[in-house]
Every structure is written in structure tokens, then in C-alpha cells.
Amino acid sequence: NLSIIYRVHTHTMCTHHKQNLTSYTATAEAILFSKSSAERYYNYIIHHKHSTGGEREREREAMQSYMYEAARKGDVVFLKQLSNTISGKEELVSVTHTKNNVTHIAAKLGHAAFVGEALSICPCLVSQKNSRGDTPLHVAARAGHMDVVKKLLSIPLSLKSSLREMEERVFLPFCKMKNESNNTALHEALRNKHEEVARFLWDLDHDLAGFVNCAGESPLYLAAESKCTEVLKEIVKFLNQSGLVQLLFDAATKGPDGQNPLHAAVLNRSYECVECLLGLGERSKLINKPDNGGKTALHIATTVKETKIIRELLQKDPSSAYMQDMEGRTPIFEAAISGNKSVLQEILRYCPDTIELRDMRGQNVLHLAVMSRSLQVEDFLSIPEIKELVNEPDHDGNTPLHLATMDKNYKMVTKLTAIKGVDLGATNNEGLTVLDICQGDKQLSYSQNCINHHLQRQSAPHGRHPGSWERQPKV
Numbered sequence: 165n166l167s168i169i170y171r172v173h174t175h176t177m178c179t180h181h182k183q184n185l186t187s188y189t190a191t192a193e194a195i196l197f198s199k200s201s202a203e204r205y206y207n208y209i210i211h212h213k214h215s216t217g218g219e220r221e222r223e224r225e226a227m228q229s230y231m232y233e234a235a236r237k238g239d240v241v242f243l244k245q246l247s248n249t250i251s252g253k254e255e256l257v258s259v260t261h262t263k264n265n266v267t268h269i270a271a272k273l274g275h276a277a278f279v280g281e282a283l284s285i286c287p288c289l290v291s292q293k294n295s296r297g298d299t300p301l302h303v304a305a306r307a308g309h310m311d312v313v314k315k316l317l318s319i320p321l322s323l324k325s326s327l328r329e330m331e332e333r334v335f336l337p338f339c340k341m342k343n344e345s346n347n348t349a350l351h352e353a354l355r356n357k358h359e360e361v362a363r364f365l366w367d368l369d370h371d372l373a374g375f376v377n378c379a380g381e382s383p384l385y386l387a388a389e390s391k392c393t394e395v396l397k398e399i400v401k402f403l404n405q406s407g408l409v410q411l412l413f414d415a416a417t418k419g420p421d422g423q424n425p426l427h428a429a430v431l432n433r434s435y436e437c438v439e440c441l442l443g444l445g446e447r448s449k450l451i452n453k454p455d456n457g458g459k460t461a462l463h464i465a466t467t468v469k470e471t472k473i474i475r476e477l478l479q480k481d482p483s484s485a486y487m488q489d490m491e492g493r494t495p496i497f498e499a500a501i502s503g504n505k506s507v508l509q510e511i512l513r514y515c516p517d518t519i520e521l522r523d524m525r526g527q528n529v530l531h532l533a534v535m536s537r538s539l540q541v542e543d544f545l546s547i548p549e550i551k552e553l554v555n556e557p558d559h560d561g562n563t564p565l566h567l568a569t570m571d572k573n574y575k576m577v578t579k580l581t582a583i584k585g586v587d588l589g590a591t592n593n594e595g596l597t598v599l600d601i602c603q604g605d606k607q608l609s610y611s612q613n614c615i616n617h618h619l620q621r622q623s624a625p626h627g628r629h630p631g632s633w634e635r636q637p638k639v
Contacts, residue, residue, distance in 0.1 A: 225258060225259055226258060226259070227258040227259055227260050227264075227265075227266075228255070228258065230242075231255055231258060231266060232260065232269065234266070234278075235266040235267075235269035235270045235275075235278065236269055236270075236273060237275075238270055238273065238275030238277065238278040239278065240277050240278050240281050243278060243281045243282060243285070244281065247285045252285070253285060253286050256282060256285055256286045256289065257286060257288070257289065257292075259292075259294075262294055262295045262296075263292075263293065263294040263295045264294045265289050265292050265294075265300075266278075266282050266289070267279050267282050267283065267289045267290065267292075267300040267316075268292075268294055268298070268300050268303050270282070270312075271300040271301075271303045271304040271307070271309065271312045271316070272303045272304070272306075272307050273307075274307065274309040274311070274312055275312070276309070276311040276312045276314075276315045279300065279304075279312055279315050279316065280315045280318075283315070283316070283319060287319055290316055290319060290338060291338065291341070293341075293343070296343055296344050296345075297342065297343030297344035297345070298343045299338065299341050299343075299349075300312075300316055301313065301316045301317070301338050301339065301341070301349045302341075302343050302347070302348075302349050302352050304316060304349075304361075305349035305350070305352040305353040305356075305358065305361050305362075305365065306352040306353070306355075306356055306358075307356075307358075308353070308356060308358035308360075308361055309361075310358075310360055310361050310364065313349070313361055313364060313365070314364070316338065317338060317339065317368070337369060339365055339368050339369050339372065340369065340371070340372065340375070342375070342377075345377055345378050345379070346375075346376070346377040346378045347377045348365075348372055348375050348383075349365055350362060350365040350366060350372045350375070350383050351375070351377055351381065351383060351386060353365060354383055354386035354387050354389075354390050354392055354395065355386055355389075355390065356390075357390045357391070357392065359390075359392040359393075359394060359395055362383075362387070362392055362395045363394060363395050363398070366383070366395055366398055366399065367398075370402050370406075373399055373402060373403065373416040374408075374412045374415045374416050376415055376418050379420045380418055380419060380420040380421070381418070381419060381420055382415065382416050382417060382418045382419065382425070383395075383399060383416075384396065384399045384400070384403075384416055384417060384425045385417075385418060385419040385420075385423070385424070385425045385428055386428075387399060387425070387437075388425040388426070388428040388429040388432070388434070388437050388441065389425075389428040389429075389431075389432060391432055391434045391437060393434070393436050393437055393440070396425075396437055396440055396441070397440050399416070400440050400441065400443060400444055403416055403417075403444060403448075404443070404444065404445060410447070413447055413448070417444070417448055417450065419455075421455055421456045421457075422454065422455040422456035422457075423455045424448075424450045424453050424455075424461075425437075425441055425450065426438065426441045426442075426450040426451065426453075426461040427455060427459075427461055427464055429441055429461075430461045430464045430465045430468065430470065430473055430477075431464050431468065433468060433470050433473070435470075435472055435473055435476070438461075438473050438476060438477075439476060442476065442477075442480050451477060451480055451481050451484050452481065452483065452484050452487055454487065454489065457489055457490050458487075458488065458489035458490040458491075459489045460484055460487045460495070461477060461484070462474065462477045462478070462484040462485065462487070462495040463487070463489060463493075463494075463495050463498050465477060465495070466495045466496070466498040466499040466502060466504075466507050466511070467498050467502055469502055469504045469506075469507055471506055471507055471510055474495075474507060474510050474511065475510060478510070478511070478514040478515070479514075482514050482515055485511055485514065485515040485518050486515070486518065486521070488523075491523055491524055492522075492523040492524035492525075493523045493532075494518060494521050495511060495518075496508060496511045496512075496515075496518045496519070496521065496529055497521075497523060497529060497532050499511060499529075500529040500530070500532045500533040500536065500544070501532050501533070501536045501538070502536075502538070503533065503536060503538025503540035503541060503543075503544075504540065505540060505543040505544060505546075505547070508529070508544065508547070509547065512547075512549065516549070519549045519550075519552075519553070522558075525558055525559055525560075526557070526558040526559035526560075527558040528553045528556050528558075528564075529544075529550065529553060530544070530550055530553040530554065530556070530564045531553075531556075531558055531562075531564050531567060533550075533564075534564045534567050534568050534571070534573070534576055534580075535567055535571065537571070537573065537576075541576065541579070542579055545579055545580075545583065551583050551584075554580060554583045554585070554586050554587075555585070555586065555587045555590060557590070557592065560592055560593050561591065561592035561593035561594070562592045563587070563590050563592075564580060565577065565580045565581065565586065565588075565590070565598050566590070566592055566596075566598055566601060568580055569598045569601045569602050569615060569619075570601055572609060572611040572612055572615065573611075574611050574614045574615050574618070577598075577615050577618060577619070578618060581618070581619070581622050588619070588622060588623070588624040588625065589624070589625045589627075591627045591628070595627045595628055596627050597624065597625060597626060597627040598619060598624060599616075599619045599620070599624040599625065599626055599627075600626055600627045602615050602616045602619060603616060
């Protein structure tokens, strides 16, 4: 019987530590122990019986196995008994090798009662950080344990005031504390899609809107990325009503790599988030803000082929269809590369003259569609405006047919040569026709032979380049 064992060991220990007699006796007999709690407390007694004062001093920071297991199991019974011992508080502030205290461990596993009991004994645990800079609140928010989050933030004000950092003489609210990645608990909740926890933390402190982590992510960006729509709506509402100075407003709409929350919402195909973010007003100008690659939200929308979002963006601001990325490509070029006819038609519906645009190499929509080798290019060729581009050269003088021939794409060559008005004799800057290019190699591949026969059947001519005739192999 473990309770009898406790009485025996308590009596034995009094000969060595008389001053602890009252404490140990009260601890052993105060309540009815569960088996696991009793075993942990027995290990605690044995450990302290055989430890010298110097050893205990050195071990104050190193968490013992019985303490670790109690935190993992959420053993409140053990915790209450430990609080009655002389060294109880010292045990509570012990940490693992990664600097986790008992509330870090219990918070991760959702043991709210254990966390509450530990904090009632030792309130300072709430602000302690582990090796990653996480407080127990970070851990609880990351795991999505709402009851633990509430317990951590329900410490009476009188206790909170005792936790002020004496060096700074400033008390930083727990929900504003950052870890090594500059994440607050709100960042952690949003990143892990725990919207209920995130909403609770946001309601506590709206200043968190301007907190940007080391990755350049604001809470609004993470809300968009994680599709936490309700939190996103609340932050947008706050930004519209707060009258923040532009610097803080810009911080609240930051994202990584120059992105903004609208990029994230589009990338995650969240129409509801997109619609809400477009309501931020003129101050944000999110719709035409490019990322570090020069891509706007409309560029992203055409890449992910979200027609409904594309329509919403174009209705909000048609000028976004003319924004160029770092390679000089507008959103319609992304549509061409992705090979989606409906997306391309949607852009042409609102901005028909975008078909005339060129990138930095002078290439048009059809050039890029051909080079993408998309299976949907055939669908593009049914659009009259696309057909009109068939003879347009790029800066090197190459038409789309030149590029298809260089790419040895027989199927594409046959489709392009079928377009009425295609110029088979067009020459590039080197004076080469498509037939010259096809026959340029001394030994033709199977695809080149197929293209060669097809072009000759179409009566494709050679160019006027002086050496072009000499290079042609006999067919």
C-alpha cells in the first residue's frame, strides 16, 4: 500500500531531515492519491532523501523525470502535493534541456487544469521562454487549445504586475510577447489555422495588427493564407476604422517576399477573403502592389486559373491587367502560359487591347503559349484575336511558327500552318524561314523530319540568307 510506504519513508526521513517532518507527513496523508500520482510523489521523496543540498542546488534548473511525466499527464493531484513541500516551487521552475517548463509541456497537450494549478503556485511560469523563445501561450496557441489559452491569460492583475521585467521596467502583455521568429501567439494560432483561438487573441489586443514576424508576415497575411475568414474580416474592419498612420497601416498589410494579404488570398483560392480585402480602400492599394518578382494579385489569379477571382479583380480595377512583372509580362501572359482559354477570354472581355502587349523580349501571347507546350493552345487558336498574332515577330524576328519549329513541336507546327494567312516565308533577324530552321541540322530527328515533310507539302520557301541553301540536307 503506497500510502503506508509514504508514512514509513516519512518517518525514516525525519531522522535525517527533522525540519521536513511536518511537510512530508501532511503531504503523504492529506488526500487519497491515485496510483500514478503516488508513484511520482514516492520518486520525489526518494530523490530528495538521497540528494545533498549541493546536488539539489545544481538540479534546480534541470527537470526531473517525475516532474516531466506529471506535466505530460496533467497530474494535478501530484502538483497540489508538491506545492506543500519546501522545495516544491523550486521543482516547478525547473526546465528541460530545451528550456521548457511544466506549463510549456502541459499547454502543448491541452492540460488546462494543470496549467492553472501551476500558475497559482508560481505565476512567473507564464512569461518564461524556452530555447525557441516560446512562452506557454505560444505553445498553447500553436496547438489550438482554447481552454489553456484562456487559463494562461486569466492571471489576476495583481499577479501580472509582479511579473514586470525589472531591467526594462516595462510590462509587456503576454499576448504581445514574441519568440525567436518574432511570432506572437496570434501568429502561431493563425499559421496553424486555429481560428477560434486567433479570434480570442485578436479581441484582446488590436495592436497586434502591426506586429510583423521575421518572415515578413503580418497577422492579416496569415489570416488570408490560412483562410481564417472571420479574423481577417475583423482586422480589415479595424484597419478601415482605426485611422492608423500610413507606416503602421503598411506594416499591417505586409507579407513575405514583397507579397501582401491579397496575394495570399488569391493563391489559396479564397474568394471570400479576396472580396473582403478589396474593401480596404484606397489607402491599401493592394490590388496593384507587386511582390518582389513584380507579380500582382491578378498575375497570381491567372496562374491558379480562378476565373471568379479574376473577374472580381478586374471589376475593381481594370488597370491591373496592364501591370508588368520583372520580365515585362502582364497577367494575360500568365494566362497564355497556363493554357487556360476561359481565363484569357475573361481578361480580354474587360481589357481587349491587352492582346497587343509584348514582354521584354517582344513576344506576344501566342509566342508564350507556343513555348509553354500547353495542350490547350489549340483552344487558344479558336479565338480570332489570337489568330491575328500568328505572323507577329519578337525582337529576334521569330514568329510563333519559328518558335514551334525550333522547339521541334510537330503538332503545334501543323496547327499554326492551318491558320488562314500564315506567312510561311517570314524570315527572322538571321534571314531564316521556318524551313531553313527545320533543315538546319545535318541530321534530322524524327520530329524534324515530320515537320520538314509537312512544310514542303505546304510549299514553305527557303530564305534569302546566303548560306541557307548550302546548309539544307537533301530530302
